Amino acid sequence: MKPIRKAVFPVAGLGTRFLPATKAIPKEMLPVVDKPLIQYAVDEAREAGIEQMIFVTGRGKSAIEDHFDIAYELEATMSARGKDMSALEGTQLGPGNCAYVRQQEPLGLGHAIWCARDIVGDEPFAIFLPDEFMHGRPGCMKQMVDAYRGIGGNMISVLEVPKEKVSSYGVIAPGRTHGSLTEVTGLVEKPRVEDAPSNLIVSGRYILQPEVMRVLETQEAGAGGEIQLTDAMARMIGNQPFHAHVFDGERFDCGSKTGYLKANLALALERPDMKDTVRAFAADLLN
Template sequence: MSGTTPRKPIRKAVFPVAGLGTRFLPATKAIPKEMLPVIDKPLIQYAVDEAREAGIEQLIFVTGRGKTAIVEHFDTAYELEHTMQERGKGLEVLDPTRIQPGNLVTVRQQVPMGLGHAIWCARAVVGDEPFAIFLPDEMMVGSPGCMKQMVEAYHQVGGNLISVLEVPREDVSSYGVIAPGARVSDSLTEVTGLVEKPKVADAPSNLIISGRYILQPEVMRTLEDQGKGAGGEIQLTDAMARMIGQQPFHAVTFAGRRFDCGSKTGFVEATLALALEREDMADDVRAIMRRLLDAQA
C-alpha cells in the first residue's frame, strides 16, 4: 500500500465474548464474566469505551449461550430511566451504555472452537474492511487508550498490528511473544514471527502479545482453511503468523498498563488500581488497604 493511497478507516471491532468464564465460577454461572464489575462498570464497558475513543463505530459481539446480558447492557432500559427521572436523578451515568441504532451486531459461536474460530464467525459483518479485535479480559488502561494508539500507528504503516508490552524476560514463557524486526519508532516495531509460550532461553524478545489487534480482512480467508492448533482449537495466532511476509505486520508497544482480568488476582488488582485513581474513593480505599495489611501483620 503506497504512502499516497488513503487507508480504509478502522470502523468495526470484534469482541469475542462467547467464553464460559469457568475460572470465576460460581459467579459466572448465570452472569457473563464480561459483566462482572470493576468498581461500577462491567468489564465489557471498559473495552467498548476504548473502542469508541479510537473512532470505532460498529461493535460486533461474538456471543454464545447465556450471554444476552451483555447485549441488554447496551440497550435502552425504559423502566429504569423513567424511574430515575421521576426521582430527579440525571441519566448521564447511562450515557456510555447507549449505542447508536444499528451499530451493535451480534453473531453466534455455537461451538467453542477457539479464538480464531470466534473471529471467523464475524466474517460476514466484517466484510472487506480492516477491523479491530478486543479481548475484554485484558483491561488496557492508558491515555490515550491502547486502540487509539494503535489506530494512529495504523495510519502510519497500514497492514496488521498487534499491541505488545514489555515484561521481565523470566516471565515470557507464560505469553505469546513476537520476533522483532526493524524498529520504525520507539513504540512501533516490525514483526517477523510469533512464538507461543517460548522457553526463556529461546524467546526472541520480551515483548508479549496483549489483547488488542488491527487485522486486514484477508485473515478471514486464512482462518477459513486453517486446521486446529494448540488445545485442539483454531488459533488466531496461527492465522496471523501465516500472514507475516504477505502483508505489513507491526507491533505497537502500549504506553499504559495491562490488567489480566481473566484471573481472579488480576481482577482484584484492576479494581484496586482504578479505585486508587478515583477522587471519590482513593482516600477511603487506601485507609482500608492499610487497615487490612496491618491486621495481617
C-alpha cells in the first residue's frame, strides 16, 4: 500500500460570500485568530505525514504563495530587533515541498483536482478544502491516514447534519459500519431533502486513489453546471474500496460568515493569552 505523500489544496475560488473582504485577499488567507485558514490546513497535512503540498490557484491568489515563501525583510527586521520569531514557524515551504498549478476556468471542484493530475502522478493523495476548518487532536487527516493504513482504498471525512440541510452538500449512502468507518455504497451531490440517502455529508477531507484522475477526464458537468468531484467518486464505488470516516473533533464551515465567526470565537476561548478577556467581553455583550 503506497503511503499518502501528497495533498491537493483547491484554492482558486473567488470567495464571493466574503466580499468586500476578499476583493484583494484570498479567502484562504482570512485569519482564524492569528493564523490564516490555509496555514491550519497545511499544518494538518504535515501532522499526517504529508510531504508535498499542491496548491491549485487562480488569478489574485499570489498572497498564498507569498505566505509560504521566505519573507527576508520581515525576518531580518524582526531578528535585528530581537523580536520573537516563533509566530513565523511553519510558514515556509521549500521548493521540494510545494507546487502551484493554475485552474484557468472556474469549472468546479472536480476540474480543480484534475488540474493537479501531472503533479499527483500515479500515487494516492489527500485533498483539503481549507474553508472546511476541522479542529481536533489528532487532526482529521491524521485520523484518516491512520485508518487508511489498515484498510486502503478511498476514504472521505463525513459528519452528521440535520436532515433539512443536506441539499447544500455531498451526501453518502451508508453501508456497514466498523467503529469510525462506514462503507460508502453511493454518493449524491446536493440532493433534494426527500431524495437524500442519509444525513451524513462529505466534510472537506479526502484520500483518493489516482484512478480518480482518469474518471475526471470524462466527467460531465453536474450540480450547478460544474464538474463535481462527488460525481467522479460515485463512479468509482464498486470498483475500489470506499469508506467514510467520522471525524472525532469539531468542524466549522468557514465558507459561511457565521461559521467563520464561530471558529474565531471557539479558538479564542482556548487561547490562554486571551480566553478570559474574550469570555468576559462575550458575557457583557450578551447581557
